[in-house]
Amino acid sequence: MSEPGYSRDEIMTVTAARQLRNGAVCFVGIGLPSAACNLARLTHAPDLVLIYESGTVGTRPVVLPLSIGDGELAETATCIVPLPEIFAHYLQRGRIDVGFLGAAQLDRFGNLNSTVIGDYAHPQVRLPGAGGAPEIATYAREVLVVMKQTPRSFVARLDFCTSCGYLEGRGVRRTFGPPGAGPQAVITDFGVLRPNPDTEELELASVYPGVTADAARAATGWPLNVTRTLAVVPPPEPRELEVLRDLHARTGAAHARPVHIKLPS
Protein backbone atom coordinates (compact mmCIF):
# COMPACT_ATOMS: atom_id res chain seq x y z
CA MET A 1 0.00 0.00 0.00
CA SER A 2 1.26 3.50 -0.74
CA GLU A 3 2.03 6.00 2.00
CA PRO A 4 -1.13 7.91 2.89
CA GLY A 5 0.46 11.38 2.71
CA TYR A 6 -0.19 12.21 6.34
CA SER A 7 1.13 10.93 9.67
CA ARG A 8 -0.80 9.16 12.44
CA ASP A 9 -0.32 12.24 14.60
CA GLU A 10 -1.87 14.37 11.88
CA ILE A 11 -4.96 12.26 11.33
CA MET A 12 -5.35 11.99 15.10
CA THR A 13 -5.26 15.78 15.47
CA VAL A 14 -7.60 16.31 12.51
CA THR A 15 -10.04 13.71 13.87
CA ALA A 16 -10.00 15.35 17.30
CA ALA A 17 -10.60 18.76 15.72
CA ARG A 18 -13.63 17.45 13.82
CA GLN A 19 -15.33 16.50 17.10
CA LEU A 20 -15.72 20.19 17.97
CA ARG A 21 -18.78 22.06 16.80
CA ASN A 22 -18.62 25.75 15.96
CA GLY A 23 -19.54 27.97 18.90
CA ALA A 24 -18.74 25.43 21.62
CA VAL A 25 -16.95 26.63 24.74
CA CYS A 26 -13.91 24.45 25.16
CA PHE A 27 -11.50 23.98 28.09
CA VAL A 28 -8.20 23.19 26.41
CA GLY A 29 -5.19 21.18 27.58
CA ILE A 30 -1.65 21.56 26.31
CA GLY A 31 -0.20 19.46 23.49
CA LEU A 32 -2.43 17.57 21.10
CA PRO A 33 -5.71 19.00 22.49
CA SER A 34 -4.41 22.51 21.96
CA ALA A 35 -3.38 21.69 18.38
CA ALA A 36 -6.77 20.10 17.69
CA CYS A 37 -8.76 23.01 19.16
CA ASN A 38 -6.81 25.60 17.20
CA LEU A 39 -7.05 23.57 14.02
CA ALA A 40 -10.84 23.47 14.49
CA ARG A 41 -10.92 27.22 15.10
CA LEU A 42 -8.87 27.87 11.96
CA THR A 43 -11.03 25.59 9.79
CA HIS A 44 -14.67 24.62 10.40
CA ALA A 45 -15.26 26.24 13.82
CA PRO A 46 -14.18 29.91 13.70
CA ASP A 47 -16.38 30.78 16.69
CA LEU A 48 -15.04 28.07 18.97
CA VAL A 49 -14.36 29.65 22.38
CA LEU A 50 -11.04 28.42 23.76
CA ILE A 51 -10.33 28.65 27.47
CA TYR A 52 -6.99 27.62 28.97
CA GLU A 53 -6.72 27.01 32.71
CA SER A 54 -4.34 29.96 33.05
CA GLY A 55 -7.51 32.07 32.93
CA THR A 56 -7.27 33.16 29.30
CA VAL A 57 -10.83 33.23 27.95
CA GLY A 58 -11.69 33.30 24.24
CA THR A 59 -8.06 33.18 23.19
CA ARG A 60 -7.05 33.00 19.51
CA PRO A 61 -3.33 32.19 19.46
CA VAL A 62 -1.45 32.57 16.19
CA VAL A 63 1.14 30.01 17.31
CA LEU A 64 0.53 27.08 19.64
CA PRO A 65 1.59 27.72 23.23
CA LEU A 66 4.20 25.40 24.77
CA SER A 67 2.77 25.99 28.23
CA ILE A 68 -0.75 26.57 29.41
CA GLY A 69 0.09 30.23 30.08
CA ASP A 70 2.29 31.53 27.27
CA GLY A 71 2.03 35.28 26.59
CA GLU A 72 0.49 34.48 23.20
CA LEU A 73 -2.65 33.26 24.98
CA ALA A 74 -2.95 36.42 27.05
CA GLU A 75 -2.42 38.79 24.13
CA THR A 76 -5.15 37.23 22.00
CA ALA A 77 -7.74 36.62 24.75
CA THR A 78 -11.11 38.30 25.21
CA CYS A 79 -10.22 38.60 28.88
CA ILE A 80 -7.92 37.14 31.49
CA VAL A 81 -9.48 36.05 34.77
CA PRO A 82 -7.76 34.92 37.98
CA LEU A 83 -7.25 31.17 38.24
CA PRO A 84 -9.71 30.64 41.12
CA GLU A 85 -12.40 32.18 38.90
CA ILE A 86 -11.71 30.06 35.84
CA PHE A 87 -12.29 26.95 37.92
CA ALA A 88 -15.12 28.18 40.15
CA HIS A 89 -17.11 30.59 37.97
CA TYR A 90 -16.59 29.01 34.57
CA LEU A 91 -15.91 25.28 34.99
CA GLN A 92 -17.62 24.42 38.29
CA ARG A 93 -20.60 26.66 37.50
CA GLY A 94 -21.27 24.67 34.33
CA ARG A 95 -20.20 27.09 31.61
CA ILE A 96 -17.92 24.68 29.72
CA ASP A 97 -19.26 22.55 26.87
CA VAL A 98 -16.22 20.44 26.08
CA GLY A 99 -13.21 19.47 28.18
CA PHE A 100 -10.21 17.94 26.48
CA LEU A 101 -8.04 15.53 28.47
CA GLY A 102 -5.06 13.27 28.07
CA ALA A 103 -3.48 10.94 30.64
CA ALA A 104 -0.82 8.30 31.15
CA GLN A 105 -3.39 5.52 31.60
CA LEU A 106 -7.03 5.03 30.62
CA ASP A 107 -9.28 2.07 31.44
CA ARG A 108 -12.25 0.62 29.58
CA PHE A 109 -14.66 3.03 31.27
CA GLY A 110 -12.64 6.11 30.43
CA ASN A 111 -11.28 6.65 33.94
CA LEU A 112 -7.89 8.38 33.81
CA ASN A 113 -4.59 8.19 35.67
CA SER A 114 -2.18 11.12 35.63
CA THR A 115 -0.75 10.64 39.14
CA VAL A 116 1.57 7.60 39.47
CA ILE A 117 2.65 4.39 37.79
CA GLY A 118 3.09 1.77 40.49
CA ASP A 119 2.25 2.16 44.14
CA TYR A 120 1.45 5.69 45.34
CA ALA A 121 3.87 5.61 48.29
CA HIS A 122 6.72 4.05 46.26
CA PRO A 123 5.98 4.98 42.66
CA GLN A 124 7.82 3.53 39.73
CA VAL A 125 7.04 6.75 37.88
CA ARG A 126 5.80 9.87 39.57
CA LEU A 127 3.58 11.60 36.98
CA PRO A 128 2.76 15.33 37.12
CA GLY A 129 -0.52 14.84 38.98
CA ALA A 130 -4.07 16.09 38.82
CA GLY A 131 -3.84 19.71 37.69
CA GLY A 132 -7.28 20.67 36.43
CA ALA A 133 -8.23 17.21 35.14
CA PRO A 134 -10.52 15.89 37.92
CA GLU A 135 -12.74 18.96 37.78
CA ILE A 136 -12.74 19.06 33.99
CA ALA A 137 -13.77 15.38 33.96
CA THR A 138 -16.53 16.21 36.45
CA TYR A 139 -17.99 19.48 35.20
CA ALA A 140 -17.46 19.80 31.44
CA ARG A 141 -20.73 18.88 29.67
CA GLU A 142 -18.76 16.40 27.65
CA VAL A 143 -15.19 15.19 27.69
CA LEU A 144 -12.94 14.26 24.80
CA VAL A 145 -9.83 12.23 25.52
CA VAL A 146 -6.84 12.24 23.20
CA MET A 147 -4.21 9.56 23.83
CA LYS A 148 -1.91 7.25 21.96
CA GLN A 149 -3.15 3.69 22.22
CA THR A 150 -0.68 1.14 23.62
CA PRO A 151 -1.13 -1.85 25.95
CA ARG A 152 0.75 0.15 28.61
CA SER A 153 -1.57 3.17 28.41
CA PHE A 154 -4.92 1.48 27.64
CA VAL A 155 -4.95 -0.79 30.67
CA ALA A 156 -7.29 -3.32 32.24
CA ARG A 157 -6.74 -1.72 35.64
CA LEU A 158 -5.48 1.78 36.44
CA ASP A 159 -2.59 2.09 38.89
CA PHE A 160 -4.38 5.17 40.25
CA CYS A 161 -7.69 6.81 39.35
CA THR A 162 -7.10 10.56 39.13
CA SER A 163 -10.15 11.62 37.10
CA CYS A 164 -13.39 9.77 36.70
CA GLY A 165 -14.89 8.57 33.46
CA TYR A 166 -17.82 6.19 33.85
CA LEU A 167 -16.32 4.54 36.99
CA GLU A 168 -17.56 0.92 36.74
CA GLY A 169 -20.03 1.70 33.95
CA ARG A 170 -23.79 1.01 33.64
CA GLY A 171 -24.80 4.36 35.08
CA VAL A 172 -22.61 4.32 38.22
CA ARG A 173 -21.19 7.74 37.37
CA ARG A 174 -24.64 9.32 37.36
CA THR A 175 -25.37 8.06 40.88
CA PHE A 176 -22.51 10.21 42.19
CA GLY A 177 -24.05 13.20 40.51
CA PRO A 178 -21.24 14.86 38.56
CA PRO A 179 -23.03 17.25 36.22
CA GLY A 180 -20.99 16.41 33.10
CA ALA A 181 -21.88 13.47 30.86
CA GLY A 182 -18.39 11.93 30.88
CA PRO A 183 -16.10 10.95 28.00
CA GLN A 184 -17.97 10.95 24.69
CA ALA A 185 -15.01 9.99 22.52
CA VAL A 186 -11.45 8.80 22.93
CA ILE A 187 -9.36 9.75 19.92
CA THR A 188 -6.27 7.56 19.52
CA ASP A 189 -3.65 6.95 16.86
CA PHE A 190 -5.76 4.00 15.61
CA GLY A 191 -9.22 5.55 15.49
CA VAL A 192 -12.02 6.60 17.82
CA LEU A 193 -13.49 4.76 20.82
CA ARG A 194 -16.96 5.63 22.08
CA PRO A 195 -18.91 4.44 25.13
CA ASN A 196 -21.48 1.71 24.63
CA PRO A 197 -24.89 3.29 25.40
CA ASP A 198 -25.80 0.52 27.89
CA THR A 199 -22.59 -0.65 29.52
CA GLU A 200 -20.64 2.61 29.05
CA GLU A 201 -17.62 0.49 28.16
CA LEU A 202 -15.45 2.07 25.47
CA GLU A 203 -15.70 0.37 22.08
CA LEU A 204 -13.85 0.86 18.86
CA ALA A 205 -16.27 2.92 16.77
CA SER A 206 -14.06 3.92 13.85
CA VAL A 207 -10.57 3.36 12.51
CA TYR A 208 -8.28 5.35 10.26
CA PRO A 209 -7.87 4.26 6.63
CA GLY A 210 -5.59 1.23 6.46
CA VAL A 211 -5.93 0.45 10.20
CA THR A 212 -7.52 -2.85 11.21
CA ALA A 213 -9.62 -3.57 14.26
CA ASP A 214 -7.13 -6.33 15.13
CA ALA A 215 -4.29 -3.82 15.24
CA ALA A 216 -6.32 -1.60 17.57
CA ARG A 217 -7.16 -4.62 19.76
CA ALA A 218 -3.49 -5.56 19.97
CA ALA A 219 -2.75 -2.06 21.25
CA THR A 220 -5.28 -2.35 24.06
CA GLY A 221 -4.75 -3.90 27.47
CA TRP A 222 -8.33 -5.22 27.78
CA PRO A 223 -10.39 -7.24 25.27
CA LEU A 224 -11.57 -4.31 23.16
CA ASN A 225 -15.08 -4.57 21.77
CA VAL A 226 -15.72 -3.36 18.26
CA THR A 227 -19.04 -1.83 17.22
CA ARG A 228 -20.98 -3.72 14.58
CA THR A 229 -20.97 -0.62 12.43
CA LEU A 230 -17.21 -0.01 12.57
CA ALA A 231 -16.62 3.02 10.38
CA VAL A 232 -13.55 4.31 8.58
CA VAL A 233 -12.56 7.88 9.42
CA PRO A 234 -12.39 10.02 6.26
CA PRO A 235 -8.74 10.95 5.63
CA PRO A 236 -7.59 14.51 6.33
CA GLU A 237 -8.52 16.97 3.62
CA PRO A 238 -5.72 18.96 1.96
CA ARG A 239 -6.99 22.14 3.61
CA GLU A 240 -6.91 20.58 7.09
CA LEU A 241 -3.37 19.33 6.59
CA GLU A 242 -2.22 22.64 5.20
CA VAL A 243 -3.59 24.63 8.15
CA LEU A 244 -2.19 22.14 10.68
CA ARG A 245 1.27 22.09 9.10
CA ASP A 246 1.38 25.89 8.88
CA LEU A 247 0.40 26.08 12.54
CA HIS A 248 3.18 23.69 13.56
CA ALA A 249 5.73 25.50 11.38
CA ARG A 250 4.85 28.89 12.89
CA THR A 251 4.98 27.35 16.36
CA GLY A 252 8.37 25.71 15.85
CA ALA A 253 9.87 28.98 14.62
CA ALA A 254 8.37 30.95 17.52
CA HIS A 255 9.57 28.52 20.18
CA ALA A 256 13.13 28.55 18.84
CA ARG A 257 13.37 32.37 18.86
CA PRO A 258 16.08 33.43 21.34
CA VAL A 259 15.07 35.62 24.28
CA HIS A 260 17.06 38.77 25.01
CA ILE A 261 16.68 40.76 28.18
CA LYS A 262 18.01 44.26 28.45
CA LEU A 263 19.51 44.94 31.85
CA PRO A 264 19.84 48.52 33.05
CA SER A 265 23.45 49.64 32.78
Next chain:
Amino acid sequence: MPLLSLREAIATYVKDGASVALEGFTHLIPFAAGQEIIRQQRRHLHLIRMTPDLVYDQMIGMGCASRLTFSWGGNPGVGSLHRLRDAVERGWPQPLTLAEFTHAEMAVAYQAGASGVSCGVMPRHAPSDLARVPGTAVREVQCPFTAAPLAAVPALTPDVTILHAQQIDARGNVLIRGIVGAAKEAALAARQLLVTVEEQVETLGSDMNALILPSWVVTAASIVPGGAYPSYAHGYYPRDNAFYLAWDEIARDRERFSAWMERHVLGVPDHAGLLRALGVAA
Protein backbone atom coordinates in the same frame (compact mmCIF):
# COMPACT_ATOMS: atom_id res chain seq x y z
CA MET B 1 7.71 48.88 52.80
CA PRO B 2 11.48 48.73 52.40
CA LEU B 3 13.28 48.26 49.07
CA LEU B 4 16.00 45.73 49.72
CA SER B 5 18.53 43.90 47.63
CA LEU B 6 17.21 40.43 46.86
CA ARG B 7 20.07 38.93 48.86
CA GLU B 8 19.04 40.93 51.91
CA ALA B 9 15.33 40.23 51.45
CA ILE B 10 15.86 36.45 51.32
CA ALA B 11 18.36 36.53 54.21
CA THR B 12 15.91 38.48 56.36
CA TYR B 13 12.58 36.83 55.59
CA VAL B 14 13.16 33.25 54.39
CA LYS B 15 14.31 31.03 57.26
CA ASP B 16 15.17 27.33 57.34
CA GLY B 17 12.03 25.24 57.83
CA ALA B 18 9.66 27.99 56.65
CA SER B 19 6.63 27.38 54.43
CA VAL B 20 7.25 29.36 51.27
CA ALA B 21 4.99 29.93 48.26
CA LEU B 22 6.67 31.25 45.11
CA GLU B 23 3.57 31.83 42.97
CA GLY B 24 2.90 32.94 39.40
CA PHE B 25 1.05 30.60 37.03
CA THR B 26 3.51 29.99 34.16
CA HIS B 27 3.87 33.78 33.98
CA LEU B 28 5.92 35.91 36.43
CA ILE B 29 7.51 32.95 38.21
CA PRO B 30 9.99 34.39 40.73
CA PHE B 31 13.05 32.50 39.48
CA ALA B 32 15.57 35.04 40.76
CA ALA B 33 14.19 34.68 44.29
CA GLY B 34 14.21 30.87 44.08
CA GLN B 35 17.81 30.86 42.92
CA GLU B 36 18.83 33.28 45.67
CA ILE B 37 17.27 30.86 48.19
CA ILE B 38 19.46 28.14 46.64
CA ARG B 39 22.56 30.39 46.90
CA GLN B 40 21.83 31.00 50.57
CA GLN B 41 21.41 27.23 51.07
CA ARG B 42 18.10 27.29 52.88
CA ARG B 43 17.08 23.85 54.15
CA HIS B 44 13.91 21.93 55.14
CA LEU B 45 11.58 24.37 53.40
CA HIS B 46 7.94 23.48 52.88
CA LEU B 47 7.53 24.58 49.28
CA ILE B 48 4.03 25.53 48.15
CA ARG B 49 3.13 26.23 44.55
CA MET B 50 0.37 25.10 42.18
CA THR B 51 2.82 24.20 39.42
CA PRO B 52 6.31 23.53 40.84
CA ASP B 53 7.83 24.25 37.41
CA LEU B 54 11.58 24.51 36.87
CA VAL B 55 12.01 26.84 39.84
CA TYR B 56 11.08 24.14 42.36
CA ASP B 57 12.81 21.44 40.30
CA GLN B 58 15.97 23.44 40.92
CA MET B 59 15.28 24.07 44.62
CA ILE B 60 14.35 20.42 45.26
CA GLY B 61 17.38 19.16 43.36
CA MET B 62 19.64 21.45 45.39
CA GLY B 63 18.29 20.11 48.67
CA CYS B 64 16.28 23.12 49.89
CA ALA B 65 12.97 21.31 50.42
CA SER B 66 11.62 18.51 52.57
CA ARG B 67 7.93 19.04 51.81
CA LEU B 68 5.94 20.04 48.72
CA THR B 69 2.33 21.15 48.42
CA PHE B 70 1.30 21.34 44.77
CA SER B 71 -1.35 20.53 42.16
CA TRP B 72 0.56 19.80 38.92
CA GLY B 73 4.24 18.91 38.88
CA GLY B 74 5.41 18.70 35.28
CA ASN B 75 7.49 20.70 32.81
CA PRO B 76 4.62 22.35 30.89
CA GLY B 77 4.33 21.04 27.35
CA VAL B 78 7.61 19.12 27.74
CA GLY B 79 7.20 16.29 30.27
CA SER B 80 8.58 15.41 33.69
CA LEU B 81 10.33 17.49 36.29
CA HIS B 82 13.24 15.07 36.69
CA ARG B 83 14.59 16.48 39.96
CA LEU B 84 11.12 16.35 41.56
CA ARG B 85 10.74 12.77 40.34
CA ASP B 86 14.17 11.75 41.61
CA ALA B 87 13.32 13.11 45.07
CA VAL B 88 9.96 11.30 45.17
CA GLU B 89 11.04 8.05 43.51
CA ARG B 90 14.54 7.67 44.96
CA GLY B 91 14.89 10.21 47.77
CA TRP B 92 17.69 12.18 46.05
CA PRO B 93 19.13 14.44 47.33
CA GLN B 94 16.66 13.91 50.15
CA PRO B 95 13.14 12.51 50.55
CA LEU B 96 10.27 14.83 49.73
CA THR B 97 6.88 14.56 51.44
CA LEU B 98 4.03 15.42 49.10
CA ALA B 99 0.67 17.03 49.77
CA GLU B 100 -1.25 17.19 46.54
CA PHE B 101 -4.37 19.01 45.49
CA THR B 102 -6.18 19.62 42.23
CA HIS B 103 -5.80 23.12 40.76
CA ALA B 104 -9.34 24.01 41.80
CA GLU B 105 -8.77 22.81 45.36
CA MET B 106 -5.53 24.67 45.72
CA ALA B 107 -7.14 27.87 44.44
CA VAL B 108 -9.85 27.44 47.09
CA ALA B 109 -7.17 26.79 49.75
CA TYR B 110 -5.37 30.05 48.90
CA GLN B 111 -8.65 31.95 48.83
CA ALA B 112 -9.54 30.62 52.28
CA GLY B 113 -6.10 31.62 53.55
CA ALA B 114 -6.45 35.08 52.08
CA SER B 115 -9.90 35.44 53.63
CA GLY B 116 -8.89 34.42 57.15
CA VAL B 117 -11.19 31.39 57.21
CA SER B 118 -10.01 27.91 58.15
CA CYS B 119 -11.31 26.21 55.02
CA GLY B 120 -13.01 26.76 51.71
CA VAL B 121 -15.76 24.62 50.23
CA MET B 122 -16.52 23.15 46.84
CA PRO B 123 -19.18 20.75 45.59
CA ARG B 124 -18.52 17.14 46.58
CA HIS B 125 -15.91 15.48 44.42
CA ALA B 126 -16.59 12.68 42.00
CA PRO B 127 -14.86 9.47 43.15
CA SER B 128 -11.07 9.53 42.75
CA ASP B 129 -8.12 7.83 44.42
CA LEU B 130 -6.90 11.32 45.36
CA ALA B 131 -9.28 11.12 48.33
CA ARG B 132 -7.31 8.13 49.64
CA VAL B 133 -3.68 9.22 49.35
CA PRO B 134 -1.68 9.72 52.54
CA GLY B 135 -1.60 13.36 53.50
CA THR B 136 -4.78 14.30 51.68
CA ALA B 137 -6.39 17.18 53.49
CA VAL B 138 -9.76 17.40 51.76
CA ARG B 139 -12.75 16.30 53.85
CA GLU B 140 -16.40 15.77 53.03
CA VAL B 141 -18.81 17.96 54.99
CA GLN B 142 -22.50 18.73 54.77
CA CYS B 143 -23.99 22.08 53.80
CA PRO B 144 -25.85 23.34 56.90
CA PHE B 145 -28.55 24.89 54.69
CA THR B 146 -29.27 22.31 52.01
CA ALA B 147 -27.62 19.18 53.43
CA ALA B 148 -25.73 18.88 50.15
CA PRO B 149 -22.40 17.05 50.45
CA LEU B 150 -19.45 19.41 50.05
CA ALA B 151 -15.69 19.08 49.90
CA ALA B 152 -13.85 21.20 52.49
CA VAL B 153 -10.30 22.27 51.66
CA PRO B 154 -8.11 23.58 54.50
CA ALA B 155 -6.70 27.09 54.15
CA LEU B 156 -3.14 27.57 52.95
CA THR B 157 -1.28 30.25 54.90
CA PRO B 158 2.39 30.31 53.85
CA ASP B 159 4.92 31.92 56.17
CA VAL B 160 6.18 33.81 53.14
CA THR B 161 4.77 34.28 49.65
CA ILE B 162 7.11 35.56 46.96
CA LEU B 163 5.84 37.06 43.69
CA HIS B 164 7.47 38.65 40.68
CA ALA B 165 5.64 41.64 39.17
CA GLN B 166 6.18 44.17 36.42
CA GLN B 167 6.34 47.46 38.30
CA ILE B 168 6.52 49.17 41.64
CA ASP B 169 5.75 52.87 41.95
CA ALA B 170 7.51 55.50 44.00
CA ARG B 171 5.20 54.82 46.94
CA GLY B 172 5.74 51.05 46.86
CA ASN B 173 2.51 49.89 45.20
CA VAL B 174 3.01 46.82 42.99
CA LEU B 175 1.36 46.19 39.60
CA ILE B 176 0.79 42.78 37.99
CA ARG B 177 -0.39 42.61 34.36
CA GLY B 178 -1.31 39.61 32.21
CA ILE B 179 -1.94 36.08 33.43
CA VAL B 180 -2.31 36.36 37.21
CA GLY B 181 -2.99 32.77 38.29
CA ALA B 182 -3.61 32.66 42.04
CA ALA B 183 -0.93 35.28 42.76
CA LYS B 184 -3.22 37.70 44.57
CA GLU B 185 -4.74 34.98 46.76
CA ALA B 186 -1.32 33.49 47.60
CA ALA B 187 -0.01 36.98 48.41
CA LEU B 188 -2.82 37.86 50.78
CA ALA B 189 -2.86 34.41 52.40
CA ALA B 190 0.76 34.74 53.54
CA ARG B 191 2.10 36.12 56.79
CA GLN B 192 4.75 38.00 54.86
CA LEU B 193 4.90 39.02 51.22
CA LEU B 194 8.09 39.57 49.27
CA VAL B 195 7.95 40.97 45.76
CA THR B 196 10.55 41.26 43.05
CA VAL B 197 9.81 43.65 40.17
CA GLU B 198 11.13 44.43 36.72
CA GLU B 199 11.41 48.15 37.39
CA GLN B 200 10.45 51.09 39.54
CA VAL B 201 8.37 53.84 37.96
CA GLU B 202 7.06 57.15 39.26
CA THR B 203 3.37 56.21 38.81
CA LEU B 204 1.78 52.98 37.58
CA GLY B 205 -0.70 54.56 35.13
CA SER B 206 -2.85 51.44 35.19
CA ASP B 207 -6.56 50.81 34.63
CA MET B 208 -9.02 51.17 37.50
CA ASN B 209 -9.43 47.42 37.98
CA ALA B 210 -5.79 46.54 37.59
CA LEU B 211 -4.27 44.01 39.95
CA ILE B 212 -2.36 46.21 42.38
CA LEU B 213 -0.93 45.10 45.70
CA PRO B 214 -0.89 48.23 47.84
CA SER B 215 2.45 49.03 49.44
CA TRP B 216 1.20 48.32 52.95
CA VAL B 217 0.47 44.63 52.22
CA VAL B 218 4.00 44.16 50.85
CA THR B 219 6.63 43.25 53.45
CA ALA B 220 9.63 44.06 51.26
CA ALA B 221 10.41 44.53 47.58
CA SER B 222 13.48 44.13 45.39
CA ILE B 223 14.13 45.44 41.91
CA VAL B 224 15.31 42.48 39.83
CA PRO B 225 15.13 43.02 36.04
CA GLY B 226 14.66 39.70 34.26
CA GLY B 227 13.69 38.14 37.60
CA ALA B 228 11.08 35.83 36.06
CA TYR B 229 13.39 34.38 33.40
CA PRO B 230 13.07 31.68 31.92
CA SER B 231 9.35 32.25 32.54
CA TYR B 232 8.26 35.68 31.41
CA ALA B 233 7.14 39.16 32.34
CA HIS B 234 4.42 40.36 30.00
CA GLY B 235 5.48 43.58 28.30
CA TYR B 236 9.16 42.96 29.12
CA TYR B 237 10.32 39.61 27.69
CA PRO B 238 8.67 36.40 26.45
CA ARG B 239 8.85 32.91 27.95
CA ASP B 240 12.03 31.15 26.87
CA ASN B 241 10.35 28.02 25.54
CA ALA B 242 13.67 26.78 24.13
CA PHE B 243 15.10 26.82 27.67
CA TYR B 244 12.16 24.83 29.01
CA LEU B 245 12.78 22.25 26.27
CA ALA B 246 16.54 22.21 27.03
CA TRP B 247 15.91 21.78 30.77
CA ASP B 248 14.52 18.31 30.13
CA GLU B 249 18.03 17.11 29.19
CA ILE B 250 19.87 19.19 31.80
CA ALA B 251 17.75 17.95 34.70
CA ARG B 252 17.53 14.31 33.61
CA ASP B 253 20.97 13.47 34.96
CA ARG B 254 22.11 14.24 38.54
CA GLU B 255 25.65 15.19 37.61
CA ARG B 256 24.71 17.30 34.65
CA PHE B 257 22.10 19.09 36.78
CA SER B 258 24.56 19.72 39.63
CA ALA B 259 27.19 21.03 37.22
CA TRP B 260 24.65 23.35 35.59
CA MET B 261 23.52 24.72 38.95
CA GLU B 262 27.13 25.12 40.12
CA ARG B 263 28.02 27.13 37.04
CA HIS B 264 24.88 29.22 36.51
CA VAL B 265 23.47 29.73 40.02
CA LEU B 266 26.08 29.09 42.73
CA GLY B 267 28.90 30.36 40.55
CA VAL B 268 27.38 33.79 39.91
CA PRO B 269 26.65 36.51 42.47
CA ASP B 270 23.09 37.28 41.40
CA HIS B 271 20.38 36.89 38.75
CA ALA B 272 22.01 39.35 36.37
CA GLY B 273 25.07 37.08 36.53
CA LEU B 274 22.94 34.10 35.54
CA LEU B 275 21.36 35.99 32.63
CA ARG B 276 24.82 36.96 31.40
CA ALA B 277 26.21 33.45 31.84
CA LEU B 278 23.36 32.12 29.69
CA GLY B 279 23.89 34.80 27.05
CA VAL B 280 20.34 36.08 27.57
CA ALA B 281 21.58 39.50 28.68
CA ALA B 282 24.63 41.21 27.27
